[in-house]
Amino acid sequence: MDRIEHHASFGGTQSVYQHASQVLGCDMKVAVFVPDHEEGARLPVLYWLSGLTCTEQNFITKAGAQRYAAEHGVILVAPDTSPRGEGVADDEAYDLGQGAGFYLNATQKPWAQHFQMEDYITKELPALIEATFPASDKRSIMGHSMGGHGALTLALRHPGFYLAVSAFSPIVAPTQVPWGEKAFSAYLGDDREAWKAHDATALLASAEERLPILIDQGDADDFLAGQLKPEIFEAEAKRVGHPLTLRMQEGHDHSYYFIASFIGDHIAHHAKALKA
Amino acid sequence: MDRIEHHASFGGTQSVYQHASQVLGCDMKVAVFVPDHEEGARLPVLYWLSGLTCTEQNFITKAGAQRYAAEHGVILVAPDTSPRGEGVADDEAYDLGQGAGFYLNATQKPWAQHFQMEDYITKELPALIEATFPASDKRSIMGHSMGGHGALTLALRHPGFYLAVSAFSPIVAPTQVPWGEKAFSAYLGDDREAWKAHDATALLASAEERLPILIDQGDADDFLAGQLKPEIFEAEAKRVGHPLTLRMQEGHDHSYYFIASFIGDHIAHHAKALKA
Numbered sequence: 001m002d003r004i005e006h007h008a009s010f011g012g013t014q015s016v017y018q019h020a021s022q023v024l025g026c027d028m029k030v031a032v033f034v035p036d037h038e039e040g041a042r043l044p045v046l047y048w049l050s051g052l053t054c055t056e057q058n059f060i061t062k063a064g065a066q067r068y069a070a071e072h073g074v075i076l077v078a079p080d081t082s083p084r085g086e087g088v089a090d091d092e093a094y095d096l097g098q099g100a101g102f103y104l105n106a107t108q109k110p111w112a113q114h115f116q117m118e119d120y121i122t123k124e125l126p127a128l129i130e131a132t133f134p135a136s137d138k139r140s141i142m143g144h145s146m147g148g149h150g151a152l153t154l155a156l157r158h159p160g161f162y163l164a165v166s167a168f169s170p171i172v173a174p175t176q177v178p179w180g181e182k183a184f185s186a187y188l189g190d191d192r193e194a195w196k197a198h199d200a201t202a203l204l205a206s207a208e209e210r211l212p213i214l215i216d217q218g219d220a221d222d223f224l225a226g227q228l229k230p231e232i233f234e235a236e237a238k239r240v241g242h243p244l245t246l247r248m249q250e251g252h253d254h255s256y257y258f259i260a261s262f263i264g265d266h267i268a269h270h271a272k273a274l275k276a
Numbered sequence: 277m278d279r280i281e282h283h284a285s286f287g288g289t290q291s292v293y294q295h296a297s298q299v300l301g302c303d304m305k306v307a308v309f310v311p312d313h314e315e316g317a318r319l320p321v322l323y324w325l326s327g328l329t330c331t332e333q334n335f336i337t338k339a340g341a342q343r344y345a346a347e348h349g350v351i352l353v354a355p356d357t358s359p360r361g362e363g364v365a366d367d368e369a370y371d372l373g374q375g376a377g378f379y380l381n382a383t384q385k386p387w388a389q390h391f392q393m394e395d396y397i398t399k400e401l402p403a404l405i406e407a408t409f410p411a412s413d414k415r416s417i418m419g420h421s422m423g424g425h426g427a428l429t430l431a432l433r434h435p436g437f438y439l440a441v442s443a444f445s446p447i448v449a450p451t452q453v454p455w456g457e458k459a460f461s462a463y464l465g466d467d468r469e470a471w472k473a474h475d476a477t478a479l480l481a482s483a484e485e486r487l488p489i490l491i492d493q494g495d496a497d498d499f500l501a502g503q504l505k506p507e508i509f510e511a512e513a514k515r516v517g518h519p520l521t522l523r524m525q526e527g528h529d530h531s532y533y534f535i536a537s538f539i540g541d542h543i544a545h546h547a548k549a550l551k552a
Contacts, residue, residue, distance in 0.1 A: 007528075007529055007531050007533035007534070008494070008496065008525070008526070008527035008528040008529065008533065008534065008537070009533040009534075009536070009537055010536075010537050011537075013527075014533055061337070061338050061532065062337050062338060064340035064343065064536065066533075066536070066537075067340070067536075218284070220284065249284070250284070251284035251289075252283075252284040253283055253284065255283050256337065257283035257284065257285040257290055257342075258283070258284065258285075260285070260286075260340065260342070260343075261284070261285055261286050261287075261342075
């Protein structure tokens, strides 16, 4: 891993690394915050998945998360949102292709060659992080919007791998909203049954473990009614008995001002499980 | 003032306004954070002056200051760093013209027509803020780099107007470093004696009030040796008996990661004076 950016931050270090990803077949950037720690210590790792159009930069510059990660002694890892580069398939729209990987393994051309984000996030990246940094094998995951979808679906699809999960304004029912329908058609093809394996709401009924879920959602979010629809997820969680805390936050929108306001609560939620 | 951006943030609101500035002869943007407060309350106002190339956006998106301003009940005002627009003089370099106003009133052509930042920051903007928001007339000022120069010189040049002052990595001796020499030559002309009225170090000896100054400076800052030179300011403060706390912060650079790490200390420093 080549370190391409490095800053002191809240007693620890905020860095950005570039590495050749075997799974994605391209170079990837990933941001890593390592808090101050005793020599030889192995710290738990909290993964952050960003939303549409984001890179590894948005979360580390705007969320104000380092303060809380430093307080709790947790490593933060923020990967990019898709494979990148000239040889990687793309689309002119902001919600498909580069910057819009949706954290799944694409099965359709031209996407399948590089868009294997589920394997990258759940296999290649954790192995790399745990081999390179003072990281333990205790992991948890959170994200925003498309990254909230990623956090929820990856936690539900990989029981035992993450000790906690949370999301800000997640796409909880991608098979039922325009963002998800467009991306899943492209990446997974026309068989809507196959989509359900990547829809957090559809995965709840068959979840192997009942990991408690924390969701914050702004009630002034422009995407609330058209793309996010947390009430669909809430109803299904209630029906199947999955523990869910859904907090509707008055006046908050879809921006990093919203994330910054509540990221401390989320990191505390994760730290409690990671250090239990 | 036209509100062009508005977000809920830490129980308050982070907004951006556009207004026609009489002093600058152009439209200006200014960011204002108003914490939650009781109806009828008048809150003190802390001004933030940004560095070269910045707009009103950098501080509000990257510093994580809203959390602390909400805790202390202080309004934060972050103006742009210069007049802007097609009719405003500019230079291709990043350190002259638009984005590089240096918080002084230019006397030389072509700059003098619009570059009247000292009058804007100390007269027009406070009047507008105090007329528009639930703001008291208790004010303080801080800034970064060029904005640290601005905070120090404006506090020293306007005794009694600000109740506290602090800076991150300020240009403390602009008459002795390349950034300052270039800007002052352009804005103030060739008379180096006239420059001293806008040099924080040169202003210390004749300061009418001994307002305590807090400065944080990263020791891994790429501009430390060539442009910032806090030791010049420290020696002069000691010589004239001006109260100064200069904290050299190990490993920290010139970025907003540095600012975010210590902005809580600065806001506490200001709140103590503003609420005394």
